[in-house]
Amino acid sequence: MAITGRLTMTNQTSIHGILAEFDSVDGILHAAEKVKQEGYRKWDCHTPFPVHGLDGAMGIRQTRLPWLVLVMGFAGCSGGILLQWWTNAHDYVFRISGKPDWSLPANIPVAFEMTILFAALTAFFSMWILNGFPRWYSPLFRAKCFTRATDDRFVLAIDARDDLFGEETRKLLESLSPNTIEMIEAPIEDGKIPLRLKGMLGIALTLLLLPPAMIANARFTKSTQPRVHIVPNMDTQVTHRGQEASDFFADGQAMRLPISGTYAQEDDRLIGEQVGFWTGKENGAYLSSIPMDVTPEFEDRGRARFGIYCSACHAVNGSGQGTVHLRAQELLSKTWVGPTDLRTDAIKQQAPGQLFESISNGIRNMPSYSSQIPAADRWAIVQYLKESL
Amino acid sequence: MNHTAPTYSADFATAAASRLSRAGFLCGVVGLAVAIGLGLAEGDHMRHFWLSYLIAFAFVLTLGVGGLFFVLIQHITGAKWSVTVRRQAEFAIGTIPFLAFLALPLLVPLFSHEGVEEFGGLLWSWVHPHGDHAALITSKVPFLNVNFFVGRFVGYFLIWSLMARYFKNASIEQDKTGEHELTVRMRTRSALCLIVLALTYSFAAFDLLMSTDPAWFSTIFGVYLFGASFLAIHCFLVLSTLYYQRQGHLKKMVTIEHYHDLGKLMLAFTIFWAYIAFSQYMLYWYGNIPEETAWYLIRITSPWTNWSWIEPIGHFFIPFLGILSRHIKRKPPLLGFWAFYILVVHYIDLYWLVAPNLYPDTVPFNGVEVFALIGVVGLFLWKYGQQAKQHSLLAHRDPLISDCLAFQNY
């Protein structure tokens, strides 16, 4: 018969249940059978080791844990396979060691390990979660005899919330001849998390916002500081690259000039037999034709080179009204001598060799372009000047 | 704690064993006769028949020697769970001398000069090295020569038969005397025997099966066959126990718990077999060295491709999932089905190890294999039944038998 008033209040404590302590396996087994027979539902046995037979005596049903583990094991296996397929055969294909992109045999070890890992983590965590752990607070720990439940005593505890809990409960337990019987009494606690802890949590959370804020700042602002080498690796090596400064050489440059008297094959100064090609002159007279094969590609090249090197001053149409000229005029008309209009007859009548020489060596205000434009390209520009402009 | 020790009585299954024995003999004679007939009809110097015979022989050898392993391991570990089924393994090892007799016909393909021109030897091409690898194979002659080969087998069977005789007789002797000293002595002797058995069986595996491709080699091959044999003997014990229980024997002595344990070991050795088979495959696949991969190359190219898929899927995944659950391991008829299934794939595994070496371009499998297997297994069961006819099915005075019946799987 049920007794109402599940929580018997005293001043500062409340009753959570009742304990009966036994000192043998047989005692607890017998007691468990009896309590189960009486129809109690919210009760438990607490033992220092798993007592075999108690599951049956208490009527505990088999846990579903194995199924969870099986499912997660499969998940781990397929996850492992998928991961390896996606990373190595799909997203970033490794063509390596003469193996096919998708090499299943080589993926089995990792898939296997993932199976075990997932299954084991599931077994471990599901067990604790299903058991409701961690559960540091329990009124049970207040009971005096309970400390020996992890040593050498077997304790049967009936929860005060059980429908049948009442005076009969004590009588029932007494009839089982336990060592002692004890009420579980614990001080009433409201169970609220202390303000101080909440405050500390708040501060911790705020601190956690700092790194993202720093990252956001770095992302959305410019910096005059060079890149950050979190780990320098071999970003900077002792080798030198083009145009770098170097203390090693007297001139302070890493790039070296050719040994004196030697020239690169395409060097302007390598005059050799084709004097006209390099200078525009042969035997003192300007070349009257272009010493190269004139092909459509050559003509296109001429137009493009003209656009790159000449049009800034001479303008795309050769009128001499290029952007640089316009700006120079705007700024300082006094000293500025405007570029020549390349469409005039004076220019048109010049021999190709003479035009070539002007580009190469400069003329009046125009500087030499031989260092910027290779000879062949200069000829292409000449061709463009003569024929297309 | 002073329990009065219960006593158990012997369980003679004379009638059931006789039936098994008679049926086996009938199958053996008919099966072999048909197989020989079919083999002769093929007109290939009986090569196909000899292949079938070799595999069928290897199959029963894994049961016989597997049984020896089983018995030795039970003794050396002092296993309690297996006491009530161990006797059946002891009957299986009692057939070993007979297996030596079954091996005798294999001398024919060994010494025969039939088909020498084409194959070099009907089963073992090293008998007359020829073809691409002749020079390589010739360099192995100190080991691979007919006389030494025959000599080794005489040695293997002598050793195995002696061991089998000792362990079977000592156990049966205990039925009469109940002497515990016997258990102690068997335990002591099993250690040394196990070492000798491991070595001889490895070399037997090399000789009988691996040398059918004399150019190929694998250090794990012996372990591969251990794994397969362990698996086979556990399956055989399940089936054999089921048979005797159906005939009304061992009813109370072999419980669900024993099936559960046998099932667990079947599962364990299914995994172990897969582990060994995968290790061998993976290492050769990965290394991709011609003389090693050639063996697998034959097997993964047509016409052997489909047979090769049976290995990972049929021999591992299906039985693994089949017997993973404890509910299945605790239902003897279901477990019996899986035991039978595994024995079938075990045969396929043995066939797959050898046949592609001899027939790289065709799958010769047909009735010859089936009837040869029926014949040889039939003869094996004939001898097995004869053993069982004479002795108790239960080592009923083994000192550990109470423990064997007391345990429970938690």
Next chain:
Amino acid sequence: MSQYHFPRWSNKIRPLLAVVALAGPVYLTGIVLYGASPETLNVGYAPEQPVPFSHKLHAGDLKMDCRYCHTTVEESAQASIPPTKTCMNCHDRIHTESPRLEKVRESAKTGQSIPWVRVHDLPDYAYFDHSAHVTKGVSCVECHGRVDQMDVVEQVAPLSMGWCLDCHRSPESHLRPVDEVTNMSWTSEIDREELGAKLREVNNIHPRQDCSTCHR
């Protein structure tokens, strides 16, 4: 013997533990992923140069072609910083008194290079070839951004390996006709992917992805 008893609220920490266990790794991964990313560490680098040269003026307003100064970009791995002589092509006459060009004039006089600060600096173990990209239709804009709109040049792309690989894996949307590579303001009339696919075929573009392409 007085015993320590955990307070009742201690059980309430469980959800917090769960959150920490689940969100903690995500948070940490996120911080490392974003914090250590070159987009955070490298992009936006705009160093002060010895001479306040404005690309916006020269390449933008004056519409000078990139190659007027960076002459080697089509032939060699490096685009090369122009020598002082190139500056003096014009500044011999223009702004001859400007204090901002003092260093240029000094350099022209002494022959000492102007110590320009490198903005786009790949690690030394990475090899990059300008010519291979420019001559196949990968515009300057793809890596350097709209330099014609920058008074001070800054790094706009992370120049990380992943960023390189992105383009090497699917270059279509980064390709343009070869003669438009230096045209900063070029836009495609048709869908870029479509155009890119065509150009890829015409120009026979097969970007390599093996390690030794860049790490040689």
Next chain:
Amino acid sequence: MAKYANVNELSDSQLDNLLEPPALVQNAETFHDITESVCSIAEADRMPRSWYVLFTLALCFLGVLGAMIFHLFTTGVGVWGNNQPVAWGFPIVNFVFWVGIGHAGTLISAVLYLFRQGWRTGINRFSEAMTIFAVCCAGLFPAIHVGRVWVIYWVFPIPNQMDMWPNFRSPLLWDVFAVGTYFTVSLLFWYMGMVPDLATQRDRAKTKLRQFLYGIFALGWNGSNRHWHRYERAYLLLAALATPLVLSVHSVVSFDFAVAQIPGWHTTIFPPYFVAGAIFSGFAMVLTLSIPARALFGFKHIITMRHIELMCKVIMCTGMLVGYAYAMEFFMAWYSGNRYEGFTFVNRAFGPYAWAYWTMVSCNVISPQIFWFKRARRCIPLIFVISIFVNIGMWFERFVITVTSLNRDFLPSSWNYFSPTIVDILTLAGSFGLFFTLFLLFCRWLPQVAISEVKNVMPSAHPHGNHGEVNHD
């Protein structure tokens, strides 16, 4: 429990032979005795003096390890003797050695659990701890051998700025997964087994701090049978998962070698052979540790002579398995007809490293043979010496495999003799410092024996009446 017929008829030696001494736990009448003898160690104010001596020594070696790693990081991997052709030197040898040691723990806790070997309870906690610390030492070597240790995260499949993924076809990555999983699962297994014992320590603790700390890690365990039910099932599942895992780990380690085409490495027996070797060395280490520990902390009634004898047998058995593998390798080297393979083995046995080879053979194959004799299996000093021999032999096995296959490779022009540098040797010595520091700390503060499990194998743990049987169907 001895239950079989006619138990009284057996002589003492027969009883021993049948592995049925009166009980697994000797001289302990009650459950409380067990609790007392295990917990009192952690509760004691002082340890035996030898503990302090050992701990100081271990700390010194740990310091050496720290110094060597600092030196390595600041200078580079050139401080090691690794070079061409022996590019894999001490680090991999030490890695495999320590991983091997780490195998006994899980084997004892998982495999013996599945085989219902009650005797494991005396030594499982102990060897699981050993496993975890050994795996820590093992993990150290691949981590530091990469040279640039700050990019070690590249081995994990997490997105990085290179848009690259790790190469899953590399056995070294399999190692990461195998050893990582092994460490995780071993740790879970160890901790899970320890929770009920931590609860015991919590309930016995005298100071608030200890009650609090043990309490935190005991998670509030209260011995509820409803909890025990799931706990035991989870434990069984973990054991069932850890068993194939333990096989896989050293198999994967063996793949590091065996997938290569180097003669002497590329052989199919490597996976089971490495596993056998790992168990072999692991058990030897359990003996090396438990022999002094049982004397020092008074566990002779829990880790009994019977335990030690059984471990000797395991050592003898696995030693012979290893010997089997040596023999097979030699035979196949000849049988294969591969001249390189043949040369490698001749070189092992008679080449410049013959001294290492024969050290290995004598320690691993010959020395355990003495355990055929019962008197040897009961002679503690001898067992201790043999266990150390086995540890040495197994270290040399890895050395022989690694170095002899590399030092004379396919190119005779690059043949060279490998000798370790002082840094190599001190790093190895230092790793023992790490191992023993952790181990001694474990001995000091945590329950060294699985209290609840030992209680479970005591006769009084079993019901005597016919109480409700669990129906399994």
